[in-house]
Amino acid sequence: MTLARAAPSTHELGALRAEVRAFLAEARAAGAFIPRCDSWISGHDPEFSRELGRRGWIGRSWPARYGGRDRDELERYAITEELLAAGAPVAAHWFAQRQTGPLLLRHGTEAQRRRFLPAIAGGDCYFAILMSEPNAGSDLASVRTSAEPVAGGWRVTGRKVWTSHAHKSHFGVLLCRTGPPGERRHEGLSQLILDLHAPGVTIRPIRLLSGESHFSEVTLDGAFVPDDMLVGSIGNGWSQVLSELAFERSGPERFLSTMPLILEFIDAAGPDCAPETAETIGLLAAQLWTMRRMSMEIARALAAGDAPAARAALVKDIGTRFEQWSVEAIRRVAGREPAPESADRISSLLAQAIAASPTVTLRGGTSEILRGVVARELASR
Amino acid sequence: MGSDPIADTALLEQLARDVLERSCGAEVVASSESAWPEELWRALDTTGLTRVGVSEARGGAGGGWAEAAAILRTAARYAAPVPLAETSVLAGWALDEAAVELPGGPLTVARGDLRVERRRDGWILSGRADRVPWARESSWIVMFVDRRDTCLVAAVPSDRPRIVRSLNLAREPRDTVICDEIDLRDLPVAELESPTGLVSRGALVRAIQMSGALDRVLELTVEYASVRRQFGRAIAEFQAVQQELALLAGEAAAARAAADEAVSAVAAVTGTPSTRAAHTRREEVAAAKVRTGIAAYEGARIAHQLHGAIGITFEHQLHHFTSRLLSWREEYGNERRWATELGRLLAAMGGEGTWRRLVTAGDPVAP
Numbered sequence: 001m002t003l004a005r006a007a008p009s010t011h012e013l014g015a016l017r018a019e020v021r022a023f024l025a026e027a028r029a030a031g032a033f034i035p036r037c038d039s040w041i042s043g044h045d046p047e048f049s050r051e052l053g054r055r056g057w058i059g060r061s062w063p064a065r066y067g068g069r070d071r072d073e074l075e076r077y078a079i080t081e082e083l084l085a086a087g088a089p090v091a092a093h094w095f096a097q098r099q100t101g102p103l104l105l106r107h108g109t110e111a112q113r114r115r116f117l118p119a120i121a122g123g124d125c126y127f128a129i130l131m132s133e134p135n136a137g138s139d140l141a142s143v144r145t146s147a148e149p150v151a152g153g154w155r156v157t158g159r160k161v162w163t164s165h166a167h168k169s170h171f172g173v174l175l176c177r178t179g180p181p182g183e184r185r186h187e188g189l190s191q192l193i194l195d196l197h198a199p200g201v202t203i204r205p206i207r208l209l210s211g212e213s214h215f216s217e218v219t220l221d222g223a224f225v226p227d228d229m230l231v232g233s234i235g236n237g238w239s240q241v242l243s244e245l246a247f248e249r250s251g252p253e254r255f256l257s258t259m260p261l262i263l264e265f266i267d268a269a270g271p272d273c274a275p276e277t278a279e280t281i282g283l284l285a286a287q288l289w290t291m292r293r294m295s296m297e298i299a300r301a302l303a304a305g306d307a308p309a310a311r312a313a314l315v316k317d318i319g320t321r322f323e324q325w326s327v328e329a330i331r332r333v334a335g336r337e338p339a340p341e342s343a344d345r346i347s348s349l350l351a352q353a354i355a356a357s358p359t360v361t362l363r364g365g366t367s368e369i370l371r372g373v374v375a376r377e378l379a380s381r
Numbered sequence: 382m383g384s385d386p387i388a389d390t391a392l393l394e395q396l397a398r399d400v401l402e403r404s405c406g407a408e409v410v411a412s413s414e415s416a417w418p419e420e421l422w423r424a425l426d427t428t429g430l431t432r433v434g435v436s437e438a439r440g441g442a443g444g445g446w447a448e449a450a451a452i453l454r455t456a457a458r459y460a461a462p463v464p465l466a467e468t469s470v471l472a473g474w475a476l477d478e479a480a481v482e483l484p485g486g487p488l489t490v491a492r493g494d495l496r497v498e499r500r501r502d503g504w505i506l507s508g509r510a511d512r513v514p515w516a517r518e519s520s521w522i523v524m525f526v527d528r529r530d531t532c533l534v535a536a537v538p539s540d541r542p543r544i545v546r547s548l549n550l551a552r553e554p555r556d557t558v559i560c561d562e563i564d565l566r567d568l569p570v571a572e573l574e575s576p577t578g579l580v581s582r583g584a585l586v587r588a589i590q591m592s593g594a595l596d597r598v599l600e601l602t603v604e605y606a607s608v609r610r611q612f613g614r615a616i617a618e619f620q621a622v623q624q625e626l627a628l629l630a631g632e633a634a635a636a637r638a639a640a641d642e643a644v645s646a647v648a649a650v651t652g653t654p655s656t657r658a659a660h661t662r663r664e665e666v667a668a669a670k671v672r673t674g675i676a677a678y679e680g681a682r683i684a685h686q687l688h689g690a691i692g693i694t695f696e697h698q699l700h701h702f703t704s705r706l707l708s709w710r711e712e713y714g715n716e717r718r719w720a721t722e723l724g725r726l727l728a729a730m731g732g733e734g735t736w737r738r739l740v741t742a743g744d745p746v747a748p
Contacts, residue, residue, distance in 0.1 A: 010741075014741075016739065025653045078740070081740060085736050093476055119644075132564065169543050216400045227427075257416045263732035263733070263735065264732060265732075266727060266728055266731065267437030267731050267732035267733075269724075270728060271725065271728050271729035273724075273725075273728050275721055277724065277728070278720075278721045278724030278728060279717055279720045279721045279724055280724065281720075281723070281724030281727050281728055281735075282667065282668075282671060282719065282720030282721055282722065282723035282725075282727070283671060283716075283720045283724075284673075285664070285668055285724070285727055285735070285739065286639070286667070286668035286669075286671035286672045286719075286720060286723065287635075287672060288739055289639065289642055289665065289668045289672075289739060289742055290635050290638045290642065290668070290672045291635075291638075291640040292642075292739070292740075292742075293638040293639075293641060293642045293742075294634060294635065294638045295637070297655075311634075314627070314630060314631050314634060317627070317628075317631060318631045318634075318635060351665055351738060353566035358683075370627070371623065371624045371626075372620070372623055372624075372627070373622035373626065373627075374626075374627035374630055374631070375617070375624070375626045375627045375630075376623075378603050378626055378627070378630055379603070379617055381603065
C-alpha cells in the first residue's frame with residue numbers, strides 16, 4: 001500500500017472507467033442486476049463479486065504477490081465510484097476489500113496475507129466486521145466479548161451485533177478483550193480472525209424496517225480461534241481498529257449511496273426542467289464535487305500509510321448528512337410518491353433511499369460520535 | 382494521486398502571510414472604512430502580490446489561478462481591506478486579455494447598465510454600474526460593457542466618472558460609478574469574446590476568499606472555546622459545544638475543498654492560464670460558489686453562537702470575517718443563481734453525462 005507508484009494518467013483512468021461502465025451496462029442489459037440505492041450494503045451477489053475479481057477490479061492497489069494488481073489507489077477509487085454510481089451489487093466482497101485487506105496489509109502475518117488476500121481479491125472470500133456489541137455500539141472501548149487463552153489458541157465468548165452479512169460471509173475480524181481495559185479503557189483489546197462456520201458460532205439475521213436482513217447478530221459460545229489467527233499484536237486492537245475506521249469512514253460509499261436515485265432524477269429532469277428542479281440538481285452536484293475531493297484526499301493519505309481518523313470522521317458526517325438531504329431534496333421536487341417495487345424508477349429508488357436513510361448516519365459510527373472525534377482533534381491542534 | 386498545481390504554492394502563501402502578518406493587523410481592518418490602508422497596499426504591491434495572475438509581459442507578476450488563489454485565500458484570512466482580487470485577477474486579467482499594460486495603483490472592475498455609442502472616430506461611454514469594489518480608491522476602473530455577443534472593455538481613470546459611495550455588509554466600499562459621456566478615444570478599449578467571463582472569475586474569486594475567511598473563523602472559534610470558561614471549565618469541554626465546533630470544521634473543510642476543486646479545474650485548462658479558463662470550467666466554478674456560499678452562512682452562524690455576546694461587539698474581530706462571508710456569498714451570484722445554472726447545464730447532459738462530468742473535474746482540457 002505504501003509503495004510509490006506512478007499515478008495513472010487521466011487518459012488511463014478514463015479508459016479504465018470506460019471499461020467498467022461498458023461492463024456494467026452489459027451486465028445491466030443482461031439482467032444481472034437492477035441498479036439500487038445503498039447497493040454496497042444491500043446488493044449481495046457472490047457471482048457478481050467473482051466476476052469483478054476475475055477482471056482484477058477488487059484489491060487492485062494491493063501487491064501482485066497477494067492477488068492484487070499493484071495499481072495506484074486512484075484506480076481502485078475510480079472503480080469503486082463507478083460501481084456505486086451504477087448501483088451494482090457489490091456488498092459480498094465490500095467489507096473484505098475495504099477494510100480487511102488494508103488491515104492485513106498493515107498488520108497481518110505473511111501467512112495470513114497469502115491465505116486471505118488473493119481469495120478476497122478474487123471475489124471469493126467474504127469478511128464480516130465484528131466490532132459492535134449490544135452494549136458497545138458507538139462506545140467501542142466497552143467491548144466485552146472475551147478471548148480466553150487455551151492450548152493452541154483462544155476460546156471466544158460474547159455477542160456481536162449489526163454485523164453486515166455475517167450469515168453470508170466466511171470469516172469475521174473479531175474485536176475482543178484479551179486483557180484488562182486499563183485506565184484509558186483502550187488497552188487489552190485484540191483482533192482475531194474468526195471462522196464463521198466454526199462450532200460455537202451462531203448467526204441470526206436481523207430483519208430491518210425495510211424488510212431486508214443484511215445485518216446480523218453473532219453469538220460466540222466458546223468458539224475456538226487458533227493462535228495464528230491473531231491480527232497484529234496482542235493488546236494493540238484499539239489502535240489497529242482506529243486506522244481501520246479511517247478506511248471504513250472515508251470512502252465514496254459515504255456520499256454515493258443515493259447516486260442511482262440522483263442520476264435517474266437528473267435523467268428524468270431534462271434540459272427544460274423547472275427552476276426548482278435545476279436548483280436542486282445544482283445543489284446536489286455542488287456538494288458531490290466537494291465531498292469527492294475531500295474523500296479522495298483521505299484516500300491519498302491512507303495510501304501513503306497515514307490514519308487520518310478525524311478527517312475521515314468529518315467526511316463521513318458531511319457525506320451521510322448529504323445522503324439524507326439528497327433524498328429529501330429530490331422527493332420535494334420529483335412530484336411522485338415513493339413506492340417500493342414500483343415500475344416507476346424514481347418512485348422505487350426513492351422508497352429504497354427513504355428506508356435506508358436513518359441508517360446512514362448510524363452505521364460506521366454515529367454522527368454525534370464522529371463530531372466528538374473531530375472536536376478532540378481540533379482541541380489538540 | 383496525480384499532480385495538483387495548487388499543492389505547489391506553499392512558498393507564495395508564506396510570503397503573503399509574512400506581509401499580512403506585519404501590515405494587516407486587526408486595527409488596520411477595523412479602521413479601514415475611514416482610512417485607506419496605504420501602508421498595507423504598498424507592502425502588497427512592492428512584493429508583487431497585487432499582480433499575481435497577470436502575465437509579466439503586461440506588467441504583472443506572472444502565475445496562474447493556483448498562485449492567485451493561494452494569495453487571495455491568505456489575504457481573506459486577514460480580512461485584508463484592499464482590492465487585491467480586483468486589481469489582479471479581475472481588472473488585471475481583462476487588461477491582459479485586451480493587451481493593455483497594467484497601470485499603477487489599485488484597480489477595479491465595473492459592470493452594469495453601461496453602454497457605448499460610436500461618435501465620429503471613437504467610443505463614448507455612458508450609464509452606471511453599481512456595487513463597484515473600491516471605486517473611490519482605484520486609480521483606474523475597467524468598465525465592462527455588454528454587447529450582443531461580445532463585451533467591450535475600457536480602462537478609464539477613476540477621476541472621469543462620478544463616484545457615489547456605498548458599502549457592503551462588511552462595510553467594504555461597493556460604490557456606484559456614473560459615466561456621463563466619457564470619451565474613450567485616448568483610452569485603452571478592447572473587445573472580449575464573452576461578457577460572462579467576468580462573472581465566472583468573480584464567483585471563483587469570492588469562493589476562494591470565503592474559504593480563507595472560514596479557515597480563520599474556525600481558528601478564532603476553536604481558540605475562544607478553549608479559553609473561555611463557564612461552569613468551571615472551558616466551554617470546548619461541553620459536548621454541545623463540541624458538536625457545533627465539529628460542524629463548523631466540516632463547513633470550513635468543505636468550503637476549502639470546493640474552492641480547491643474549482644481552482645484545480647480552472648488551472649488544468651491548458652493554454653494561456655488567465656484567459657477563459659474560469660468560463661471553460663463554469664460547472665466547477667458554479668459548484669464552488671454554491672458550496673462556499675452555504676458554508677459561509679453555516680460557518681458564520683456557528684462561530685457567532687459559540688463566541689456568545691463578545692462576538693457581536695465591534696471591538697472583537699470576529700465580525701470582520703463573518704460579515705465578509707455574508708457579503709461575498711451574494712457577490713457575483715448567490716447560491717440559488719449558480720445552483721440553477723449548474724443544474725441546467727447538468728440536466729442537459731442527462732444522468733450519465735452528469736456522472737461523467739462529475740468525475741472528470743480537474744482533468745486537463747483545452748480552453
